[in-house]
Amino acid sequence: MKRYYVMGLFSNFEEAFSTISEIRQHAIPGVTVDDVTLKSPIEHPEIEEVLGDRGSPVPKFTLFGAIFGMVFGFLFLAAAQANFLVQPQGGKAVIPLPSNIVLTYEMLILFGVISTVIGFFINARLMTKRHPLYSEKVSLDQVGVMLELDEKNVDSLKELFKKHKVLEIREEVSQ
Amino acid sequence: MQTKDINENIAWAKINEDVLRSMENPRMGYWVALACCIAMISVAVVAEIYQYQVGMGPSNLNWPHMWDLYIATFVFWIGMSHSGTLLSAILHIIQADWRKPIYRFAEAMTTFSLMTAGLFPIIHLGRVWNMYWVLPYVSDRGIWPNFRSPLVWDAFAITTYLTSSALFLFIGMIPDLAICRDNARGWRQKLYTVLSMGWQGDDRQWRHFRKIYLLMACFLIPLAVSVHSIVSADFAMSIMPGWHVTTFPPYFVAGALYSGCAAIITLFILLRYFFRFDEYMTIPIMEKTCKLTFAIAMVWTYLNIIEFAATWYGHDMVAKELLINKFIGPHAPFFWAMLFLGSVLPFTLAFEKLRRHLPTMFVVSLFLNLGMWLERWMIVTPTLSYSYQPFAWDVMWPSMVQWSIVFGSFGWFGMLFLIFVKVFPSVSMYEVKEMVFHRRHYHSDEVANKLHRRASDDQSGAEPTREGA
Numbered sequence: 001m002k003r004y005y006v007m008g009l010f011s012n013f014e015e016a017f018s019t020i021s022e023i024r025q026h027a028i029p030g031v032t033v034d035d036v037t038l039k040s041p042i043e044h045p046e047i048e049e050v051l052g053d054r055g056s057p058v059p060k061f062t063l064f065g066a067i068f069g070m071v072f073g074f075l076f077l078a079a080a081q082a083n084f085l086v087q088p089q090g091g092k093a094v095i096p097l098p099s100n101i102v103l104t105y106e107m108l109i110l111f112g113v114i115s116t117v118i119g120f121f122i123n124a125r126l127m128t129k130r131h132p133l134y135s136e137k138v139s140l141d142q143v144g145v146m147l148e149l150d151e152k153n154v155d156s157l158k159e160l161f162k163k164h165k166v167l168e169i170r171e172e173v174s175q
Numbered sequence: 176m177q178t179k180d181i182n183e184n185i186a187w188a189k190i191n192e193d194v195l196r197s198m199e200n201p202r203m204g205y206w207v208a209l210a211c212c213i214a215m216i217s218v219a220v221v222a223e224i225y226q227y228q229v230g231m232g233p234s235n236l237n238w239p240h241m242w243d244l245y246i247a248t249f250v251f252w253i254g255m256s257h258s259g260t261l262l263s264a265i266l267h268i269i270q271a272d273w274r275k276p277i278y279r280f281a282e283a284m285t286t287f288s289l290m291t292a293g294l295f296p297i298i299h300l301g302r303v304w305n306m307y308w309v310l311p312y313v314s315d316r317g318i319w320p321n322f323r324s325p326l327v328w329d330a331f332a333i334t335t336y337l338t339s340s341a342l343f344l345f346i347g348m349i350p351d352l353a354i355c356r357d358n359a360r361g362w363r364q365k366l367y368t369v370l371s372m373g374w375q376g377d378d379r380q381w382r383h384f385r386k387i388y389l390l391m392a393c394f395l396i397p398l399a400v401s402v403h404s405i406v407s408a409d410f411a412m413s414i415m416p417g418w419h420v421t422t423f424p425p426y427f428v429a430g431a432l433y434s435g436c437a438a439i440i441t442l443f444i445l446l447r448y449f450f451r452f453d454e455y456m457t458i459p460i461m462e463k464t465c466k467l468t469f470a471i472a473m474v475w476t477y478l479n480i481i482e483f484a485a486t487w488y489g490h491d492m493v494a495k496e497l498l499i500n501k502f503i504g505p506h507a508p509f510f511w512a513m514l515f516l517g518s519v520l521p522f523t524l525a526f527e528k529l530r531r532h533l534p535t536m537f538v539v540s541l542f543l544n545l546g547m548w549l550e551r552w553m554i555v556t557p558t559l560s561y562s563y564q565p566f567a568w569d570v571m572w573p574s575m576v577q578w579s580i581v582f583g584s585f586g587w588f589g590m591l592f593l594i595f596v597k598v599f600p601s602v603s604m605y606e607v608k609e610m611v612f613h614r615r616h617y618h619s620d621e622v623a624n625k626l627h628r629r630a631s632d633d634q635s636g637a638e639p640t641r642e643g644a
Contacts, residue, residue, distance in 0.1 A: 038378040041187060042609045043385055047378055054379070056386040080311070080319040099323045102405065103331050109398045110335040113391060117342055120387040124380040126349075126372040134375050136357040139350075141187035141608075146377075 065115020219583020
């Protein structure tokens with residue numbers, strides 16, 4: 001079954017928001033706000049008011065990375081220092097906690113940061129091909145509202161876009 | 176008089192245009208500056224080759240003066256690196272949006288300062304081929320580096336900081352790299368296509384971007400503080416007079432922020448002048464940076480006084496004698512210069528007229544950094560001149576080899592920065608757009624009314640007014 005991708009470019013956020021709000025109120029039967037992708041030149045947290053809170057699992061990657069870094073860091077140091085058992089320690093602790101805390105702390109941060117970045121790359125779906133409907137105008141000053149929908153809804157969506165003073169409509173058909 | 180951080184009526188397309196224009200073909204002045212930097216690096220390379228061939232003798236480093244300009248300059252560059260990332264992260268978390276036009280070059284400054292600082296322990300080592308001994312690897316006798324040593328902590332901390340701040344700089348730049356990709360041709364387009372990693376500006380990407388930026392900022396603040404605390408531990412963990420001081424970690428962190436802020440002022444003025452960024456790097460933003468620098472300068476001054484008082488009343492005779500020697504001994508001119516440049520000169524930042532006069536601020540910022548460099552030198556050298564053993568008391572002045580390498584490090588930093596500003600956007604386009612958008616939005620009548628209604632919800636039926644909105 002053919003799937004249609006339609007993107008409308010708007011001159012401002014207000015018109016784009018109004019369009020999404022109408023979609024949210026089922027202005028087009030069978031199309032929900034989950035089918036909407038908003039493309040914008042800037043970050044706009046208020047968009048979640050209309051798109052709904054979609055959450056981000058990136059902090060879980062951070063937590064995992066930080067805990068892993070902390071455990072790995074300490075165990076790595078302790079394992080290395082345990083090798084010193086063959087050497088005289090002069091009464092000092094084989095595994096000294098105060099000095100190990102410093103390096104454990106650094107490892108916590110290093111792995112936390114790296115894991116956060118990996119989490120971002122995965123969840124933001126970076127390093128993938130750009131969508132054919134991507135418009136350079138989105139990186140300039142226009143706001144794009146893109147939907148994936150059936151053929152029967154394409155005309156209603158275009159009408160909705162036009163009602164909200166869309167500047168340009170682009171579409172793509174996938175098999 | 177300009178009072179707004181940014182003009183909210185500036186068009187988004189113009190922001191792209193202005194920043195992208197700054198990355199276009201360099202003018203003659205750029206090439207001259209680059210040539211000067213390369214000449215400075217060449218001087219340092221010749222000095223280093225000479226030192227490498229002959230040994231550490233020509234540097235004048237000999238017992239008890241094992242540390243001198245190399246270590247002082249290492250601490251200086253580490254300090255310089257602090258303002259970029261640390262201020263960017265702190266100001267991001269507290270949502271001070273005036274950071275937006277200036278944080279990009281400040282973060283780049285952090286990365287390049289660390290890349291410069293990292294060279295000094297290697298140069299200082301003399302036997303550069305043994306540098307890998309500090310890395311955590313096991314030798315064939317099962318011996319690891321001494322993890323109790325602050326020098327090993329340094330290696331860990333600086334590597335972590337360099338990695339994290341480079342990632343922070345890169346992640347923050349991805350949306351701008353996508354703008355560059357959409358506007359570039361030839362090799363630049365290929366480069367930006369790879370670096371922008373397929374950024375399309377959709378809500379999914381922005382949502383995760385917002386999260387990662389906040390999380391990284393949260394990591395970088397304690398990291399930056401820990402890095403300079405660890406650098407201070409190189410000194411404070413020893414029992415040398417003048418170094419074994421409890422206030423050293425906050426003193427180093429304050430000094431780092433101070434020199435970093437001063438460097439931000441210098442680069443702010445240069446970029447504003449040469450790239451004509453008058454509309455983004457505005458006078459009110461300059462004023463805020465100056466006020467911040469002044470506040471940090473006062474913290475630094477306070478910590479200095481605390482250190483002097485602790486030494487004076489501590490009854491450690493060697494430390495006290497060292498302190499007196501700093502004031503009246505052979506290093507006194509430099510020590511007094513440090514105090515004047517670090518504690519008295521910043522009072523120029525307290526005057527609005529001077530803060531708004533860019534040529535004055537440019538000169539002041541250079542002198543503040545000179546003061547901060549002297550501070551590091553005055554930490555390292557006098558202690559080794561007047562230590563516990565009077566028979567070893569001696570004043571050693573750095574040789575031309577040391578001076579040449581220190582001189583070259585400024586060329587190295589300058590070269591990296593000059594390349595950066597021509598290859599990458601030195602002003603964050605998307606964040607300036609956000610700044611403009613929010614200011615425009617919050618100044619609109621509709622929002623003003625809405626805000627006021629929300630505040631007076633309990634007074635149902637009351638006519639909304641715009642007062643205070």
